[in-house]
Amino acid sequence: MNIEQARFNMIQQQVRPWNVLDDQILELLEEVKREDFCPAEHRDMAFMDLEIPIGHGQVMLTPRVQARLVQDLQLKPTDKVLQIGTGTGYMTALLASRSQQVQAFEIHPELVKQTADNLRKAGISNVDLRHGDGLAGALANGPYDAIVLCGSVPAIPHELQDKLATGGRLIGVVGHEPMMHVHLVTRANSGTFDTVKPWDVIIPRLEGFPEVSRFRF
Numbered sequence: 001m002n003i004e005q006a007r008f009n010m011i012q013q014q015v016r017p018w019n020v021l022d023d024q025i026l027e028l029l030e031e032v033k034r035e036d037f038c039p040a041e042h043r044d045m046a047f048m049d050l051e052i053p054i055g056h057g058q059v060m061l062t063p064r065v066q067a068r069l070v071q072d073l074q075l076k077p078t079d080k081v082l083q084i085g086t087g088t089g090y091m092t093a094l095l096a097s098r099s100q101q102v103q104a105f106e107i108h109p110e111l112v113k114q115t116a117d118n119l120r121k122a123g124i125s126n127v128d129l130r131h132g133d134g135l136a137g138a139l140a141n142g143p144y145d146a147i148v149l150c151g152s153v154p155a156i157p158h159e160l161q162d163k164l165a166t167g168g169r170l171i172g173v174v175g176h177e178p179m180m181h182v183h184l185v186t187r188a189n190s191g192t193f194d195t196v197k198p199w200d201v202i203i204p205r206l207e208g209f210p211e212v213s214r215f216r217f
Contacts, residue, residue: 003035006046006047007029007030007034007047009047010029010034010047010063011026011029011030011063014049014062014063014064015029015063015064015067015068017064018064018065018067018068019068019199020064020067020068020071022071024098025067025070025071026067028070028094028097028098029063029067029094031097032090032093032094032097032122033122034046034047034063034090035047036118036121036122037060037088037089037090037093037118037122038052038060038088038090039052039053039054039055039088047063049062049063049064050062051203051204054087054088054111054114055108055110055111056108056110056111057204058085058087058108058111058204059087059204060087060088060090061087061091061150061203065201065203066090066091066094067094068199069091069148069171069182070091070094070095070098070148072171072182072184072198073095073146073148073169073171074169075095075098075099075145075146076099076145077098077099077100078099078100078145079098079099079100079145079146080099080100080101080103080143080144080145080146080165081095081096081099081101081102081103081144081145081146081147081148082102082103082104082105082134082138082141082142082144082146082147082148082163083095083102083103083104083105083134083147083148083150084104084105084134084135084138084147084148084149084150084151084206084208085105085106085107085134085149085150085151085206085207086104086105086106086111086112086115086129086150087106087111087115087150088111088114088115088118089114089115089116089118089119090118091148091150092104092115092119092124092127092129093118093119093122093124095146095148096119096124096126096127097124099126099145099146100126101126101127101128102126102127102128103127103128103130103137103141103144104127104128104129104130105130105131105132105133105134105137105138106129106130106131106134107131107132107133107134107207107208109131112129112130112131115129116129133208134206134208135157135160135208135209136208138160138163139159139160139163141163142163142164142165143163143164143165143168144163144164144165144168145164145165145167145168145169146168146169146170146171147160147163147164147168147169147170147171147172148170148171148172149170149171149172149173149206150206151173151203151204151205151206151207152172152173152174152175152180152202152203152204152205152206153172153173153174153205153206153209154174154175154176154209154210154211155174155209156170156172156174156183156185157209161185161187161193164185164186164187164193165187166187166188166189166190167186167187167188168186168187169184169185169186169187170183170184170185170186171183171184171185172206173201173202173203177202178202179200179202180200180201180202180203181197181199181200182197182198182199182200182201183195183196183197184196184197184198
């Protein structure tokens with residue numbers, strides 16, 4: 001496989017058509033080597049429009065979804081970012097490359113080790129990587145300029161939104177199959193949050209977030 005040609009095709013044929021048009025994000029996809037964050041047995045799938053299994057029932061999200069999430073957060077070099085669910089660290093690397101620091105939580109110790117190893121090999125040092133429940137960890141820390149949930153949730157807890165600094169953004173996929181929406185929440189001031197739902201996608205559940213009843217009486 002011609003890796004650079006496969007990377008180019010991924011960007012041009014998968015990512016761009018998904019309205020990822022920020023040149024800085026597209027350049028970032030060239031710089032951060034996605035294949036180095038894939039499990040060895042699935043390295044040949046790195047540039048495919050597929051969710052890649054990484055163990056523990058978890059997946060590496062498709063390139064287009066990861067790129068669009070990072071683009072829509074509109075990160076700044078001074079931002080402090082919270083990531084819940086690191087997987088093998090590719091999304092962590094993208095976030096860290098666009099911000100001052102990432103505090104990242106992963107609930108599975110084996111994936112924490114993979115993330116740490118992959119970030120070290122990639123030369124990324126501005127990540128505070130922690131093993132544990134991301135929601136509980138987030139509520140004990142903060143505030144954050146940006147929060148990204150790397151899996152779908154039934155609803156975004158209000159107490160997590162409260163961890164946003166003024167002007168901060170939270171992005172996550174909310175809902176139940178067969179319909180999930182991306183929620184982009186911006187904290188306008190101390191008590192006001194603006195939410196938009198710019199696109200739809202279905203991705204696996206993020207562990208640690210309580211399910212809510214879908215029935216109304």
